[in-house]
Amino acid sequence: MTAEFGVLGAVEARIDGRPVALGHARQRCVLGVLLVEAGRPVTVDQLIDRVWGEDAPQRAAGALYSYLSRLRSAVAGAGEVEIRRRPGGYVLTADPQTVDLHRFRRLMTLARQSDADATATELTEQALGLWRGEPFAGLDTPWLASMRRLLLGERFAAELDRNDGLLRLGRHSELLPALSAAVAEHPLDERLAGQAMLALYRCGRQADADEQYRRIRRCLADELGSDPGAALRRLHERILAADPGLQAAAGDARSPGVPLTAATPVPAQLPADVRAFIGRTEELATLDRLLAPPESDEPPLTVALLSGTAGVGKSALAVRWAHRVRGSFPDGQLYVNLRGYDAEQPVAVADALAGFLTALGVRGPEIPPGIDERAGRYRSELTGRRMLVLLDNASSVDQIRPLLPGTGSCLVLITSRDSLPGMVAVHGAERVNLDLLPPADAVALLRRLIGARVDREPAVAAALAAACARLPLALRIAAELAAERTGASLAELVAELGDHQVRLDLLNAGGDPHAEVRAVFSWSYQHLPADAARVFRLLGLHPGDNVHVDAVAALTGADAGEARRLLGVLVRASLIHVGRGGRYGMHDLLRAYAAELAAAHDAPADRRAALTGLFDHYLAGSVAAMDALHPRQGASPGDPEAARNWIEAERPNLAATCIYGAAHGWPRHAIALAGTLFRYLDAGGPVAEAVTVTASAVAAARAVGDRQAQARALSDLGRLHRRQGRLDDAAATYGHALMLYADLGERAAEAVALRNLGSVHWRLGDYRQAAEHYRRAWAHYQGLDDGAGQADALVRLGLVDARLGDQAAATQRLRSALELFARLGDGFSEAYVSSLLARLSHEPAELERSAVLLEQSLAVVRQAGDRTAEAYVLTDLAAVHARSGRLAEAAGHLRRALVLHRRIGDRASEAEALNDLGQVLHAAGAAGEARAQHEQALILAREIGDRYEQARAHDGLAATAEAGGDPDGGRPHRELARRGFADLAVPAAPGLEVPAAPGR
Structure with missing residues (x-):
């Protein structure tokens, strides 16, 4: 008997085409979870969490066993399909290809691997034809809601792939109606807009294509404050120019075609292809075969491993093959050098993930x-994408495992000196072992690099290849030196190399007795001029991956021209290579060799002076760049664009310098550089990197006993934790900073720390503690005669009063704050406080006055480009409009605020705005959409520990369920909301009437 299962719509099961009765909703949830994980065990705890979430009853396990028993009976007649108890949990033994979800993903994998547009499009349409509606229709748990969003994203990606295929096949006319409808539903999707523009143009509607571009440009400007991406702008230019290349091409073979802009970036991180690549034909053919679709129903290969000794050419082969097949990975290529064998600076897994996420x-x-x-998050971002991920120089399975995608549409290529058996045994990796170059290929590489001299002295050339252990890295170094010494015969060079091999304590690279390459390095190094040799040694001390000529000048004490000349000498000797943007890098073995030489030949004082010069350069450059981006009073104006480009290019080196300086004796540089870099990272840079850098400053300040610097770094770190939603960590960090400032007697800084700590306690729902910190901050500001600080503290105290239900006290404090702001001429803060008073007073005139002031503030902050302030003003304006009954305007403002909160990374404000939007939509009669907003708010509030927003989300979910005629579904949420508000000792469900916590 044949069984078929479905989750791409209502959860269903059919045996021989007849539907199976699956019982009530909770029981179907259990089956839905098992179907998603078909063939894989799911623990009891996982089942309970996914089926009930936080609403699990006390006897959830007993109910679960009952549901499993009934489901086991329901599918009992379906051949080999069973629900079995195994050591890892319960498993549904059905073939995954009998489940529509897994069949959909399999078809999409085959489609993205196909080289024929007609085949790929047909497979994609088959995959889309499996959808019957929303996944898990009629079922609702937090886990299923999250899965539903994920799967709908996969479906949308598949629809975009189908559109591209149909456009390449010239079927733009039949596609255009569907594209028009999709654009209306997704007005900010640039890839979709590009498809619609191209279809319109090919249908002879150039003016409509131009209008489509103008429409999305307006939407992006209004919603995101940004312009269309470069690809969409280029497509628009080609349409206006009536580029003949935009016309549909005949035939079926897949070609680059017209580049359509994507809604998400398409990373292209591969290093430059390798010059003079020789041999490895068998290994390349083996890698090519890995891309072929599996003949059976086995899942596609997702991991390949190139292993071999150091210097054998693993990275070169991986990069060469990656460039050969990049067309098979249209969604991009990710690359990271993990430096797994670098004892000082291996790349941390967390940093590698942060880099990939940024690229994505x-x-x-x-x-x-x-x-x-x-x-x-990385696995989620890769879902549905066809990407190549190259992990270079990995040392262990632990360094690799978190970097593996969770989708069969991606291929990971790993290079390692280790055989990594765990990758093969656990992750099904295909290993390709790389041996030394065959003698003929080794000589051929020398011929390519040296020229005809190899043919004149074939026996000597073979001896030179053998002396280089037939390692490509050593062969290239030897060949470059031979090419420079045209007056010497190859025999003389081989003899000289032999002398070095006798004299030197040879390096056994990677444990392979054949990989003794230090002699080759030494041979090349010994022929360097003394000044170039010194530069080579000092480059081994640099803490980063690549270096600019200006930094080399600072490291060596030379001027830029001389540094550039000496770098050219090292490039010609193949001891360093030129990277992107005119930067220079070194192979890991050469870096280790250079550092060893520096330790042996350069005095400790000279090494320290060199690194101090480098770190001074980085610190001065960072200060100048930040002054150009955010001018301080009295600072000379600079070029913001040049400053931004410099700091982005040097950012990895700046972060590495902070970490290295804190750990190896440059604490002052680490402290100063981290503080300067924080100004950039806090304004929109990678928060994960900012945390690492700022934590290094904390450690450096603690090591030298600089409590003032430690307090500043802790304050910065607390801010980063708060932005990430790590509220407990933020509270602990701010608390430590507060104690230090109090001991130091820095009253102004202590007041700021008290205010920040109060805001964290506000988010945690500890309002009494928040009020205590705000009161202490207010007292400090009074003693300092700081009117703005006093007004700010009064606003925060008023918000606590309002949250706790004391509107009279709240009104009194807010009016006092309003008077102070008015006296100070702070119109922005005056508008904000007016909006709070309007929301408390219920007076239409107050609401109208507040709306006018907020509109004025909105224009000011938009003119200044302050996205954070804009998000807060939009939220305040939405609340005023909602109180005035202008629900459409309120919803529009909240949607724009949400976009900004997400861009900024203010997760707490995002949860609050989601709940606000849910309330507005519910009031407007859109209960279904309101429910979706509250669901997202609940997930986010749980993640960051915001108990008040959790209670609000439950309250909103109860209201939408009741409005939809499902009081039973709303009852658990109503109880959780009641309990949450009671625990916080606040009035139940005040909604938009109670002002938001200030994040300013």
Whole structure:
């Protein structure tokens, strides 16, 4: 008997085409979870969490066993399909291809691997034809809601792939109606807009294509404050120019075609292809075969491993093959050198994940703090994408595992000196072992690099290849030196190399007795001029991956021209290579060799002076760049664009310098550089990187006993934790900073720390403690005669009063704050406080006056480009409009505020705005859409520990369920909301009437 299962719509099961009765909703949830994990065990705890979430009853396990028993009976007649108890949990033994979800993903994998547009499009349409509606229709748990959003994203990606295929096949006319409808539903999607523009143009509607571009440009400006991407702008230019290349091409073979802009970035991180690549034909053919679709129903290969000794050419082969097949990975290529065998500076897994997430379009503030959370976000971002991930120089399975995608549409290529058996045994990796170059290929590489001299002295050339252990790295170094010494015969060079091999304590690279390459390095090094040799040694001390000529000048004490000349000498000797943007890098073995030489030949004082010069250069450059981006009073104006480009290019080196300086004796540089870099990272840079850098400053300040610097760094770190939603960590960090400032007697800084600590306690729902910190901050500001600080503290105290239900006290404090702001001429703060008073007073005139002031503030902050302030003003304006009954305007403002909160990474404000939007939509009669907003708010509030927003979300979910005629579904949420508000000792469900916590 044949069984078929479905989750892409209502959860269903059919045996021989007849539907199976699956019982009530909770029981179907259990089956839905098992179907998603078909063939894999799911623990009891996982089942309970996914089926009930936090609403699990006390006897959830007993109910679960009952549901499993009934489901086991329901599918009992379906051949080999069973629900079995195994050591890892319960498993549904059905073939995954009998489940529509897994069949959909399999078809999409085959489609993205196909080289024929007609085949790919047909497979994609088959995959889309499996959808019957919303996944898990009629079922609702937090886990299922999250899965539903994920799967709908996969469906949308598949629809975009189908559109591209149909356009390449010239079927633009039949596609146009569907594209028009999709654009209306997704007005900000640039890839979709590009498809619609191209279809319109090919249908002879150039003016409509131009209008489509103008429409999305307006939407992006209004919603995101940004312009269309470069690809969409280029497509628009080609349409206006009536480029003949935009016409549909005949035939079926897949070609580059017209580049359509994507809604998400398409990373292209591969290093430059390798010059003079020789041999490895068998290994390349083996790698090519890995791309072929599996003949059976086995899942596609997702991991390949190139292993071999150091210097054998693993990275060169991986990069060469990656460039050969990049067309098979249209969604991009990711690359990271993990430096797994670098004892000083291996790349941390957390940093590698942060780099990948940034390349995938995740804004810095949205990158989660922990490795597990980052790995989960990384897998989610890769879902549905066809990408190649190259992990170079990995040393262990632990360094690799978090970087593995969770989708069969991606291929990971790993290079390692280790055989990594765990990758093969656990992750099904295909290993390709790389041996030394065959003698003929080794000589051929020398011929390519040296020229005809190899043919004149074939026996000597073979001896030179043998002396280089037939390692490509050593062969290239030897060949470059031979090419420079045209007056010497190859025999003389081989003899000289032999002398070095006798004299030197040879390096056994990677444990392979055949890989003794230090002699080859030494041979090349010994022929360097003394000044170039010194530069080579000092480059081994640099803490980063690549270096600019200006930094080399600072490291060596030379001027830029001389540094450039000496770098050219090292490039010609193949001891360093030129990277992107005119920067220079070194192979890991050569870096280790250079550092060893520096330790042996350069005095400790000279090494320290060199690094001090480098770190001074980085610190001065950072200060100048930040002054250009955010001018301080009295600072000379600079070029903001040049400053931004410099700091982005040097950012990895700046972060590495902070970490290295804190750990190896440059604490003052680490402190100063971290503080300067924080100004950039806090304004929109990667938060994960900012945390690492700022934590190094904390450690450096503690090591030298500089309590003032430690307090400043802790304050910065607390701010970063708060932005990430790590409220407990933020409270602990701010608390430590507060104690230090109090001991130091810095009253102004202590007041700021008290205010920040109060805001964290506000988010945690500890209003009494928040009020205590705000009162102490207010007293400090009074003693300092700081009117703005006093007004700010009064506003915060008024918000606590309002949250706790004392509107009279709240009104009195807010009016006092309003008077202070008016006296100070702070119109922005005056508008904000007016909006709070309007929301408390219920007076239409107050609401109208507040709306006018907020509109004025909105214009000011938009003119200044302050996105954070804009998000807060939009939220305040939405509340005023909602109180005035202008629900459409309120919803529009909240949607724009949400976009900004997400870009900034203010997760607490995002949860609050989601709940606000849910209330507005519910009031407007859109209960279904309102429910979706509250669901997102609940998930986010749980993640960051905001108990008040959790209670609000439950209250909203109860209201939408009741409005939809489902009081039973709303009852658990109503109880959780009641309990949450009671625990916080606040009035139940005040909604938009109670002002928001200030994040300003």
